[in-house]
Amino acid sequence: MPNIFADLSGLPDKPRLGLRLIAGGVALGLVRLSWPHVAPSSYRGASKSFAHIEPYLPRARAHSPSIDDFGIFLVAVVAMLVLYGAFIFFRRGFWWVAEHRSDDKSVTEIGLK
Numbered sequence: 001m002p003n004i005f006a007d008l009s010g011l012p013d014k015p016r017l018g019l020r021l022i023a024g025g026v027a028l029g030l031v032r033l034s035w036p037h038v039a040p041s042s043y044r045g046a047s048k049s050f051a052h053i054e055p056y057l058p059r060a061r062a063h064s065p066s067i068d069d070f071g072i073f074l075v076a077v078v079a080m081l082v083l084y085g086a087f088i089f090f091r092r093g094f095w096w097v098a099e100h101r102s103d104d105k106s107v108t109e110i111g112l113k
Helices: 015-038 040-056 068-099
Strands: none
Touching (some): 015 040, 015 068, 040 068
8 A cells, every 4th residue: 555645745835725625624524524414314325335335445454334434434535635735735834934044953952041
């Protein structure tokens, strides 16, 4: 299985994209939380359809599909969107602060003067 964090430096450096990913993750999270309560029959139908697709997805352990697997999958997608979005959004600012620091302190130095 490929490491999803290996090529983070190859991600674009646009804060607007980061905000869009964060907003998409939050929107999908709200859909995930409200869908079972607003339309339970369609959520169960989507969960059953996902149970047919799930055997083809990589997983850590073998188990029988359940209705909760679809919700867990959506939560994982939400977490990925928010984390990648936050990384892209804050990456340019982090490097700007690191380049414009007035003092050249090392990580191992402590300025207690």
